[in-house]
């Protein structure tokens with residue numbers, strides 16, 4: 263009994279230290295935007311004042327496989343992009359992207375190929391003045407665009423699970439600790455082939471943080487409707503990484519500044535249960551080809567002509583699912599399921615970073631996708647500001663997770 267008091271006191275001190283440390287941390291939340299070649303639009307400085315990192319997407323991966331390469335084509339230059347953001351903003355070059363997998367396989371294959379790739383990353387950083395890179399290999403170990411192509415099946419890519427951390431390590435060795443390395447990683451557990459308790463430690467040894475793509479969580483490979491950027495599915499994705507050993511403050515939550523639609527089955531009335539309703543076949547089971555029954559467009563895109571009426575109805579009549587956490591609408595005439603984030607949905611989703619997780623921050627795909635109104639960016643700005651003022655709450659929940 264005698265030593266109960268000191269122990270109790272000790273716990274209080276530890277708790278206080280965690281709260282203080284984490285309140286501090288809350289002020290340093292990462293706030294990342296992808297800036298894409300498709301929508302190279304940056305709003306006025308005041309709206310991007312608190313953006314900590316910008317990842318310019320994309321530079322093709324294949325150019326890093328040529329020894330001594332010295333041309334670095336990108337839709338913009340670092341010098342053009344940098345003055346559009348706050349002075350301290352870290353400017354990264356995002357390499358790869360959906361469908362750009364072959365070159366990463368080539369790069370990862372041997373110690374020699376990994377070094378060629380890594381030396382070229384260093385040469386690119388030196389030549390462009392970028393502060394770091396974001397590796398968008400979608401995905402190491404398989405399940406990418408080519409996952410049904412003979413020779414590129416998941417079984418052919420099993421070796422990549424071990425090679426991926428080695429590629430990251432080679433890049434870190436080449437560019438040193440001062441430059442930023444992040445990786446965009448899949449948000450669906452079914453795609454996390456290379457992200458397991460045995461690989462996570464070596465991945466995390468080389469990267470500064472992971473951008474967990476908690477969007478496209480419904481895609482053409484699904485058979486029932488889901489929220490593509492939904493709260494519940496996002497939490498499941500994040501938890502899979504935390505459970506595999508990713509430190510919470512190295513995990514960033516992904517936001518989507520775009521809308522998705524899916525064709526539901528012709529013979530099924532989804533009106534009673536629009537979420538979880540059967541879709542049409544959206545991907546060719548043999549070739550993996552897109553059958554045109556699902557699609558996406560950003561807030562900056564013109565709404566495709568044949569979808570405009572249905573989307574107007576969705577915006578007018580869409581509802582927020584309090585269970586799954588996502589805005590949706592089912593159009594019974596067109597048999598279309600719509601999934602997107604309203605400003606309110608974004609505020610709720612950003613709350614995940616603080617409430618219960620103590621995550622490192624958020625990122626969005628992408629900044630210009632929200633032009634010209636930037637309403638979703640504004641909502642994210644507000645939500646991030648709100649997180650900063652609730653640092654204590656972040657500390658408390660982090661304590662729960664780390665089970666002192």
Ligand SMILES: *[C@@H]1O[C@H](CO)[C@@H](O)[C@H](O)[C@H]1NC(C)=O
Pocket residue numbers: 483484485547
């Ligand atoms: C969708 O249906 C196909 C064909 O029945 C099946 O092979 C596939 O696993 C299903 N996908 C999901 C995500 O359930």
Ligand SMILES: *[C@@H]1O[C@H](CO)[C@@H](O)[C@H](O)[C@H]1NC(C)=O
Pocket residue numbers: 308309310311312643644647650
């Ligand atoms: C940036 O952060 C500061 C400090 O929290 C806040 O006062 C300001 O409104 C934020 N700016 C934007 C655009 O969110």
